[in-house]
Amino acid sequence: MTQAIETTRSAAATFTGLKCKECGTEYEAKAIHVCEECFGPLEVAYDYAQLRRTVTRESIQAGPNSIWRYRSFLPVESEHPIDVGTGMTPLLQANRLARRLGIKRLFIKNDAVNMPTLSFKDRVVSVALTRARELGFTTVSCASTGNLANSTAAIAAHAGLECYVFIPSDLEAGKVMGTLIYSPTVMAVHGNYDQVNRLCSEVANTHGWGFVNINLRPYYSEGSKTLGYEVAEQLGWQLPDHIVAPLASGSLFTKIYKGFQEFVKVGLVDDKPVRFSGAQAEGCSPIAQAFAEGRDFITPVKPSTIAKSIAIGNPADGVYALELARKTNGNIESVTDQEIIDGIKLLAETEGIFTETAGGTTIAVLKKLVEAGKINPDETTVAYITGNGLKTQEAVQGYVGEPFTIEPKLDSFERALERSRTLDRLEWQQVSV
Numbered sequence: 001m002t003q004a005i006e007t008t009r010s011a012a013a014t015f016t017g018l019k020c021k022e023c024g025t026e027y028e029a030k031a032i033h034v035c036e037e038c039f040g041p042l043e044v045a046y047d048y049a050q051l052r053r054t055v056t057r058e059s060i061q062a063g064p065n066s067i068w069r070y071r072s073f074l075p076v077e078s079e080h081p082i083d084v085g086t087g088m089t090p091l092l093q094a095n096r097l098a099r100r101l102g103i104k105r106l107f108i109k110n111d112a113v114n115m116p117t118l119s120f121k122d123r124v125v126s127v128a129l130t131r132a133r134e135l136g137f138t139t140v141s142c143a144s145t146g147n148l149a150n151s152t153a154a155i156a157a158h159a160g161l162e163c164y165v166f167i168p169s170d171l172e173a174g175k176v177m178g179t180l181i182y183s184p185t186v187m188a189v190h191g192n193y194d195q196v197n198r199l200c201s202e203v204a205n206t207h208g209w210g211f212v213n214i215n216l217r218p219y220y221s222e223g224s225k226t227l228g229y230e231v232a233e234q235l236g237w238q239l240p241d242h243i244v245a246p247l248a249s250g251s252l253f254t255k256i257y258k259g260f261q262e263f264v265k266v267g268l269v270d271d272k273p274v275r276f277s278g279a280q281a282e283g284c285s286p287i288a289q290a291f292a293e294g295r296d297f298i299t300p301v302k303p304s305t306i307a308k309s310i311a312i313g314n315p316a317d318g319v320y321a322l323e324l325a326r327k328t329n330g331n332i333e334s335v336t337d338q339e340i341i342d343g344i345k346l347l348a349e350t351e352g353i354f355t356e357t358a359g360g361t362t363i364a365v366l367k368k369l370v371e372a373g374k375i376n377p378d379e380t381t382v383a384y385i386t387g388n389g390l391k392t393q394e395a396v397q398g399y400v401g402e403p404f405t406i407e408p409k410l411d412s413f414e415r416a417l418e419r420s421r422t423l424d425r426l427e428w429q430q431v432s433v
């Protein structure tokens, strides 16, 4: 039993259907994600000649202040996509962090403040649920490492869709609460993400629900292209020299590239080489390991890291991420949990951005790459911060000090102030010996 109904494409749509990434077999734009000929992943195809004729910088700028200003590059037909204000997050020039690291032009793409649920996943879900509605689904679902659960539950609530969410049972409290509040049905599975995902593939087959990252995956993953478009537009219609982004399934990483390439193809930006570097946590680094060992295949691992949001041991787009880093002269690096915590603190102290563990991973890898001379100080570099630190407070618990607890009296404050200055001096001495 399936809830999906056939729809005909509206004249406004510029996507032409789905196409196998491996063998090129074409399919109608339905809720399918695997090629029947070769089992390769399906990807959305577009009419770029039409896009070149109809889209200009001005037409984009006249659009909404959200990902939907790029609607012609997204696989939807609706005149009224689900717009909950997702996208157009700040691109912040990070001078203090750049100076600390020893590079000149660094930007932070800050999806820690994306809407509505404070992670980049709002982008992919806004697109997937708009398409789900077009395909006739009334029930949507996902297999999540946390942020996807938050996004799917929130945006489904806004769109009036019934929602089922599957997560590993050991997620951070903020991620669980940040899902439950929207009243979906939540299944906390005893197992890691890869096991949750396998279970969900079976549920997708038997229940006919729209799983944003399984049977709707071709549409879902296109949402990440907006992270490429926005950076190009915010840099004044230019591409950066180097980007650093976290890798879970590897999808986000490869779609930033697709976004840049499409803008070049339709004449919105000039072509130039962009280096792509990926970040993983050492406790779940199957792509970084393959990169280091010069392999062109991924060996799945069992995740064990505080960076739960990117803990995918068997990454669906791992091979494509690997190829991309190699062909663009980039790198894929991994960092320890302690380096991730230090990365979270470094970004907070220098730029006033509190990111989650995935962002800590990105900053720690950025630092490692600069120190190893793998990022040139003159390159315009963009680091993608994909999630918010308030959701993973457990990760930094015990690493950020304590407040001074005082009485509501001036002398109590003065004593505490003296103590704080002594502590500062001691810390300073420790640092300088």
Ligand SMILES: *Cc1c(COP(=O)(O)O)cnc(C)c1O
Pocket (backbone or CB within 6 Å): 119, 120, 121, 147, 148, 246, 247, 248, 249, 250, 251, 252, 253, 309, 310, 356, 358, 359, 386, 387
């Ligand atoms: C899901 C997620 C990622 C990585 O996404 P992929 O597209 O699967 O590689 C990165 N950062 C955060 C915060 C995420 O939630």
